[in-house]
Amino acid sequence: MFGRHKLRGRTDEQLMLMRAAGLLVARTLDVLHAEIRAGVTTLELDRVAEEFIRSHGGIPNFQLVPGYAHTLCTSVNEEVVHGIPGQRVLREGDLLSVDCGAEVDGWNGDAAFSVVVGGTEAARPEDLDLIAATEASLWAGMAAMRAGGRLYAVGDAVEASIDAAAARDGRRYGIVEEYVGHGIGPKMHLDPQIPNYAVRDTGPKLVDGFTAAIEPMVTLGSADTHVLADEWTVVTSDGSRACHFEHSVAVRGEGLWVLTALDGGEAMLEAAGAAYAPLPG
Ligand code: MG
Ligand code: MG
Helix, strand or coil: CCCCCCCCCCCHHHHHHHHHHHHHHHHHHHHHHHHCCCCCEHHHHHHHHHHHHHHCCCECHHHHCCCCCCCEEEEECCEEECCCCCCCECCCCCEEEEEEEEEECCEEEEEEEEEECCCHHHCCHHHHHHHHHHHHHHHHHHHCCCCCCECCHHHHHHHHHHHHHHHHHCCCCEECCCCCEEECCCCCCEEEEECCCCCCCCCCECCCCCEEEECCEEECCCCCEEECCCCCCEEECCCCCEEECEEEEEEECCEEEECCCCCCCHHHHHHHCCCECCCCC
């Protein structure tokens, strides 16, 4: 965590394989989006995701994490991350975070989004603000990545984005610190860890071809969390609701390629201040 770790870039061929894995994650999340409604259980969503990933040549890589048997993490309301799919029935107004990963041909994608069950009309205004703030902070964090730049610029940018949103929205947001982004490639979780908050160090130098999962987790209150007795589910200690967005992204010499976005990030990157730089083909 002190910047001595030297980052390695992926070859173009490896990035193409990671795009295939990332696209499968993006399509799975797209399918899930349409399935989320009141009355559905989180386990039903998990089955939809597993079926979709396996029928498209992928492996649900969360099942490769020791002790974890599901395809998704589904975290509801005060649950931050690592919620286990089960018999919980989603209700109108629930704030649901869905985290999904897939491995294809030995390469991995990892992404997450949050949404209110029942849509905008069913949502509390503060939940809509939290979702917008968290998603914007993800794009701000990614946009801070450039070849030759420094890795921990991500945390500076996420924190600045959340601070600006808090001031604009007149709300208190907490950035969770116990869980962070990570490198990704032949395995879903690789070094280095990537904080979502400003740290004193600048971190290692970013290189062309570096791939990472950036994943801010933000709450409507305190950032303190604890793990439930199931040994997985992370909840806010003050019971406030939490939100999680994640993308896997490749740093390229010319800009960024968001491997788990359906459009590669084309629509969002420029607005966030970064160039869209996919590989051709
Ligand atoms: Mg994830
Ligand atoms: Mg991740």
